[in-house]
Amino acid sequence: MxxxxxxxxxxxxxxxxxxxxxxxxxxxxxxxxxxxxxxxxxxxxxxxxxxxxxxxxxxxxxxxxxxxxxxxxxxxxxxxxxxxxxxxxxxxxxxxxxxxxxxxxxxxxxxxxxxxxxxxxxxxxxxxxxxxxxxxxxxxxxxxxxxxxxxxxxxxxxxxxxxxxxxxxxxxxxxxxxxxxxxVLPAYRDRCAICRLQEVRLLDAAHIVGDAEGEGDAVVSNGLSLCTIHHRAYDQDLVGVDPDFRVHVSHRLLDEEDGPMLELLKGFHQALIEVPRRPSLRPDRGRLEARFARFAAAA
Ligand SMILES: [Zn+2]
Structure with missing residues (x-):
C-alpha cells in the first residue's frame, strides 16, 4: 500500500x-x-x-x-x-x-x-x-x-x-x-574570515583553488569561510588574500567613490583574516599564493 x-x-x-x-x-x-x-x-x-x-x-x-x-x-x-x-x-x-x-x-x-x-x-x-x-x-x-x-x-x-x-x-x-x-565553517567558528560576520545562513565555504582548476580538494585548508558578499568579491578577484593572510582590495574598488556597501569591502584593505586555531586547518600558503597571483594580475 x-x-x-x-x-x-x-x-x-x-x-x-x-x-x-x-x-x-x-x-x-x-x-x-x-x-x-x-x-x-x-x-x-x-x-x-x-x-x-x-x-x-x-x-x-x-x-x-x-x-x-x-x-x-x-x-x-x-x-x-x-x-x-x-x-x-x-x-x-x-x-x-x-x-x-x-x-x-x-x-x-x-x-x-x-x-x-x-x-x-x-x-x-x-x-x-x-x-x-x-x-x-x-x-x-x-x-x-x-x-x-x-x-x-x-x-x-x-x-x-x-x-x-x-x-x-x-x-x-x-x-x-x-x-x-x-x-570549513566550524573551523572558522561560523564567522566570515574577513569581516567576522557570524550568521550561518549568510556564510559560504569558498574554494581557494577552485574545482575548475583541477585542485578543488574539499579539504579545510583549501577553503575560506566567507560571507556571501566577500565570497562573491573573492571569486571576482575584487578582494584577494595573500599567503600571509592579509586582505587586499582591488584598485578597481579602491578607486571608486564611497558608499556604505563599498566601505564594507574597502574597509578591510590590509587587514588580516581570522584563521582557524589549529594550524592544519589554516589556509594552505601554496594555494593562497597561486590564487593571489591571479588576483594581482586582475587588480
Ligand atoms: Zn564578510
Whole structure:
C-alpha cells in the first residue's frame, strides 16, 4: 500500500524549512517534525538511520534514511548510478531493512538526510530505493525531481538511466559542496574570515583553488569561510588574500567613490583574516599564493 499523502506533507514541510534556513537544516528544527492530519510526525530516526512512522503511515515503506556526518562503517559509497546505502545491522530481514525493501518494491519516494556537520542535515528528496542487494546488505539510492507548480509539486522517478545519472551527478556535487561547507565553517567558528560576520545562513565555504582548476580538494585548508558578499568579491578577484593572510582590495574598488556597501569591502584593505586555531586547518600558503597571483594580475 502506498502512502503518498504522508510523503507529500513531509516534502512540503522540508520546502518550508529550507526557505527559512537555507539548504542545510539544524536538527533542532527537524526534531519538531511535520504536521500531518493533526499530529506531529518525526522526519527521521538518528539512531537507526532507516525510519518509518508507525502512527502516520499506513504503508510498509520507509519514509527517510539518514547518514551521520561521521562517515564510519556505515559510509555511503558514491557511484555514477547513485549512492550505496548500507542496511541497518546484518539481518537483511529485520524490520528496518524490510521498510527499505518496501520502498524499492512500491517505488515510493523517501528523504535522504545527509549529515553535513554535527547537528546539521542536508535533505535530498525525492530519493528512490532503486535497487536492492540483500546479500551485500546494501541498496542503491537514486534521485528524482520535484515537478509541477510551486504549491503542487510532485515527486517524479526518472525512468531513463542517462537522465537519472545526470541528476545523480548534480546531487553529488551539491552534497560535496555541502560537506565542504560543513567542514570549513566550524573551523572558522561560523564567522566570515574577513569581516567576522557570524550568521550561518549568510556564510559560504569558498574554494581557494577552485574545482575548475583541477585542485578543488574539499579539504579545510583549501577553503575560506566567507560571507556571501566577500565570497562573491573573492571569486571576482575584487578582494584577494595573500599567503600571509592579509586582505587586499582591488584598485578597481579602491578607486571608486564611497558608499556604505563599498566601505564594507574597502574597509578591510590590509587587514588580516581570522584563521582557524589549529594550524592544519589554516589556509594552505601554496594555494593562497597561486590564487593571489591571479588576483594581482586582475587588480
Ligand atoms: Zn564578510
Amino acid at each position: 502506498r502512502d503518498d499523502d504522508v510523503r507529500s506533507s513531509c516534502f512540503a514541510a522540508l520546502d518550508v524549512l529550507q526557505a527559512k534556513w537555507g539548504p542545510d537544516l539544524p536538527y533542532a528544527a527537524l526534531v519538531e517534525g511535520f504536521s500531518f492530519r493533526g499530529r506531529r510526525v518525526p522526519f527521521l530516526n538518528r539512531s537507526y538511520g532507516i525510519y518509518r512512522s508507525a502512527e502516520a503511515q499506513r504503508g510498509p515503506a520507509a519514509l527517510s534514511v539518514n547518514s551521520s556526518y561521521k562517515q564510519d562503517r556505515y559510509r555511503d559509497e558514491q557511484t555514477p548510478d547513485g549512492v550505496l546505502y548500507r542496511y541497518q545491522g546484518d539481518d537483511p530481514d529485520n524490520h528496518f531493512n524490510r521498510w527499505l525493501r518496501s520502498a524499492h518494491l512500491l517505488d515510493v519516494p523517501v528523504v535522504y538526510f545527509v549529515g553535513t556537520r554535527p547537528g546539521w542535515y542536508r535533505p535530498i528528496y525525492p530519493t528512490f530505493v532503486e535497487r536492492d542487494f540483500p546479500r551485500e546488505l546494501r541498496v542503491l539510492l537514486t534521485f528524482g525531481k520535484m515537478r509541477g507548480p510551486y504549491d503542487e509539486r510532485e515527486p517524479v522517478h526518472i525512468p531513463d538511466e542517462i537522465e537519472r545519472r545526470y541528476v545523480v551527478r548534480e546531487v553529488k556535487q551539491r552534497l560535496h559542496q555541502a560537506q565542504f561547507r560543513g567542514a
